[in-house]
Amino acid sequence: MHDSDPFPNISLRSFFGFSPEEDGYIGWTKEANRKHVMDKVAPGDLMMIYGAGSGSTSSSDVLKVLGFLQIDPTPIRDIDKSSVRGLERKHQNGWADKWTYALPVRRAWRVTQAVRLDRVASETYQPEKGRAIAAWSPQISANDKERALGLRVTEVSVFGEPPLVGGLVDQPLRNAFRSSVDSELGSIRxxxxxxxxxxxxxxxxxxxxxxxxxxxxxxxxxxxxxxxxxxxxxxxxxxxxxxxxxxxxxxxxxxxxxxxxxxxxxxxxxxxxxxxxxxxxxxxxxxxxxxxxxxxxxxxxxxxxxxxxxxxxxxxxxxxxxxxxxxxxxxxxxxxxxxxxxxxxxxxxxxxxxxxxxxxxxxxxxxxxxxxxxxxxxxxxxxxxxxxxxxxxxxxxxxxxxxxxxxxxxxxxxxxxxGDLAKGEKADARYLGAREKSIAEIKYSVGKTVFNSNGQVVPTTVKNKELHLSDTELDKLIRDILKIQEDRCAITGLPLQFRGTQTDDNMLPSLDRIDSNGHYALGNLQIVCRFINFWKQASDDGDFRRLVGVLRAQQSDNILPL
Structure with a gap:
């Protein structure tokens, strides 16, 4: 492929037939012709193959676009990538000394629609220059290439290449290289x-x-x-x-x-x-x-x-x-x-x-x-x-x-x-993961609640809604509670969702005082879904759990959906 064009160039070549399953190469009878092509193509470029206008071509294939071959400009001999059947066919037809100077084919697509060459490569193909096309494989024009990309093709196996798994089936050629990345990725560690x-x-x-x-x-x-x-x-x-x-x-x-x-x-x-x-x-x-x-x-x-x-x-x-x-x-x-x-x-x-x-x-x-x-x-x-x-x-x-x-x-x-990592930059609160963001959010919420209730952070109980834990102790306690509760609401058992990945804000975790008249202190805290904390408010924890149990029992009896 070329930096200026993400899709490979396409050259033109005539064959007596199209059988990449048996012949995994494209060959020239003269080494100079192969060198001419090698000098102008890049790895991954394509050859558009059409049926040659001679008696050796099936009448139904003459001047029809047969398929496309992806080539590698690495010189080989025909025998390096030809099946036994392919070599036998060459000998039977007297072609043993023809097309011996070869380039390997890596991938191939057979055209699934009947289309004449002059309908596709109308600017590049000239009937009077058929022999020259066979020898020099000219690159088709931009307009011809655009028409070629629209031809429907199905990917087929290539002799000497890994077995085809999947592959493109009856789609425009322009889609073919969506699946080509498998081979590219196969070369990386x-x-x-x-x-x-x-x-x-x-x-x-x-x-x-x-x-x-x-x-x-x-x-x-x-x-x-x-x-x-x-x-x-x-x-x-x-x-x-x-x-x-x-x-x-x-x-x-x-x-x-x-x-x-x-x-x-x-x-x-x-x-x-x-x-x-x-x-x-x-x-x-x-x-x-x-x-x-x-x-x-x-x-x-x-x-x-x-x-x-x-x-x-x-x-x-x-x-x-x-x-x-x-x-x-x-x-x-x-x-x-x-x-x-x-x-x-x-x-x-x-x-x-x-x-x-x-x-x-x-x-x-x-x-x-x-x-x-x-x-x-x-x-x-x-x-x-x-x-x-x-x-x-x-x-x-x-x-x-x-x-x-x-x-x-x-x-x-x-x-x-x-150089940010070398300087020791670390993820701050903005970069924390979903679980970490929720923990930070809970801690912020507690601090805000305490502040708004005119409370203070103190080591002993003096006022309502006080925080009896240091920041480190509160952080550890929240993590311990989440672990004990297995990331589920303490009252409903519903799975909690975490900030940044939640699909329902009501399922975000919220720190709840078991005794609403008590403080943010060890032994008086649990984590519940946000909507449960909103519903519960100052209710007695035991009585609220009883009411939730009533609803759950009614649901199991198909009396009330929950």
């Missing part, structure tokens, strides 16, 4: 990369143990919840074709981007939309300008409508919408993340390019806002799920989990490069 990640996170906070606690929960768990807010604001299910061009669709999309929390951490930082550094630097500026001036509004709204409300090819929508909105990769990735969180992830190119380089991948996303690149980006994250699960000893890793871990890795690499 993720075990070493994960150990490096653990060393960085341990220097800053605590080692990674899972996605629902620690630093990764504190920093990364907000994304699905931001998405829920965005989808509510977007309201795409109510859009109709009549809305296109009205400005209403763009207004809803802007609203789904500009999510700013008044409290907590539900702020959208997946797109740089704030006006802190001037309007020109806002990644959704094209939407704002279209809404304000009407310029390009109908085009943008039509594409947004197609994205969320139709089954039009996603790749075509991505590239057209990218062009219409200024090729802002974070914006495009966010819009697709809203469409389908199981397939599409947000992106910040600089950070991900940093971490991909760290783990040994040459893949780059910077200044590559196009469908092929975005497909491969998501494919890499998808392929990392199993290695992450294996190294972290986790049963299951979602696509968004892989995204979160790699982004945290990238952030820690940046801190290391800046």
């Amino acid at each position: 993720f075990e070493a990369s994960f150990a490096r990640f653990q060393s960085l996170i341990a220097a800053f906070d605590q080692p990674f143990t899972g996605f629902d606690e620690g630093l990764i929960a504190a920093w990364e768990s907000y994304k699905p919840r931001v998405r829920e807010v965005a989808l509510t604001r977007l309201g795409a299910d109510s859009w109709t074709q009549d809305h296109v061009g009205s400005g209403g669709i763009v207004a809803k999309v802007i609203d789904a981007i500009e999510i700013q929390a008044t409290h907590g951490d539900l702020t959208n930082n997946m797109v740089f939309w704030q006006n802190r550094f001037g309007h020109a630097n806002r990644e959704h500026r094209a939407l704002i300008e279209a809404a304000a001036t009407g310029t390009g509004l109908k085009t943008i709204e039509e594409l947004l409508f197609q994205l969320y409300r139709t089954g039009r090819d996603e790749g075509e929508i991505f590239d057209e919408l990218s062009e219409a909105t200024g090729a802002k990769y974070p914006l495009m990735a966010y819009l697709f993340f809203l469409k389908d969180m199981d397939r599409f992830m947000p992106i910040q190119p600089t950070g991900f390019d940093r971490v991909f380089a760290e783990i040994g991948l040459g893949f780059r996303t910077l200044r590559s806002c196009n469908w092929e690149n975005y497909n491969q980006f998501n494919g890499i994250l998808d392929a990392l799920r199993d290695p992450i699960a294996k190294q972290a000893k986790l049963a299951y890793v979602r696509l968004i989990d892989a995204h979160s871990l790699m982004w945290l890795f990238a952030t820690l690499l940046r801190k290391e490069a800046k």
Whole structure:
């Protein structure tokens, strides 16, 4: 692949047939012809194979596009990657001395639709130059390449390569390289990369143990919840074709981007939309300008409508919408993340390019806002799920989990490069994990309650709602209670949720005085769900538990739902 174009170049070549399952190479009869091709191709480039116009080609294949081969510009002999059957066929047809100067084929796709070569490579193919094409394998033009990417293909096995597992089935060629990352990842040692990640996170906070606690929960768990807010604001299910061009669709999309929390951490930082550094630097500026001036509004709204409300090819929508909105990769990735969180992830190119380089991948996303690149980006994250699960000893890793871990890795690499970790910087209260954030929140709440009741922190009882514990003692007690209660509400037994990963604020932990007339002291504290503390207030603990028991008994008798 080439830095300027994330999708490989495609050259043209004629064959008598297409059988990569038996012949894992592409050959030339003259060594000079092979050298000519080697000098102009890069590893991973493609050859578009069509049926040669001769009697040795099946009549149904003549001048038809047969398939694509991904080649490696490493010189070999034909016998190095040919099956016994393939060699026998050459001998039977008198071709033993032909196409012996070869290059290995790594992957192959057979075209699943009948299409003539002149309909695809109309600019590159010239009938009178058939022999020259066979010898020199010219690179097809940009327009021909675009048409080739739209051909539907199915991946097939290549002789001499590892057995094909899965593979692309009857999809446009432009999707083919989404699954190519498996081979790229197979060449890296993720075990070493994960150990490096653990060393960085341990220097800053605590080692990674899972996605629902620690630093990764504190920093990364907000994304699905931001998405829920965005989808509510977007309201795409109510859009109709009549809305296109009205400005209403763009207004809803802007609203789904500009999510700013008044409290907590539900702020959208997946797109740089704030006006802190001037309007020109806002990644959704094209939407704002279209809404304000009407310029390009109908085009943008039509594409947004197609994205969320139709089954039009996603790749075509991505590239057209990218062009219409200024090729802002974070914006495009966010819009697709809203469409389908199981397939599409947000992106910040600089950070991900940093971490991909760290783990040994040459893949780059910077200044590559196009469908092929975005497909491969998501494919890499998808392929990392199993290695992450294996190294972290986790049963299951979602696509968004892989995204979160790699982004945290990238952030820690940046801190290391800046020298922050060498200076001994540690995670402060802002960076604590979900459980730690809840403990800090409980301690703050106790201090606020004591202060508002005109109490004070004292070693002996003198006033109502007093705190009889030092900060260290209170911290230890909260942790001990959570451990004893096994992270469940002391009164209801319901599982507690922790700040930053909660789905219901009522299930957050709250420190409760068993005797409401007593103080915040050892032996008088338990942890309950927030809503239980609100309901209980100054009630007698025993009587409140009795009432909860009555409700539970009625529920078990199917008298009252609880």
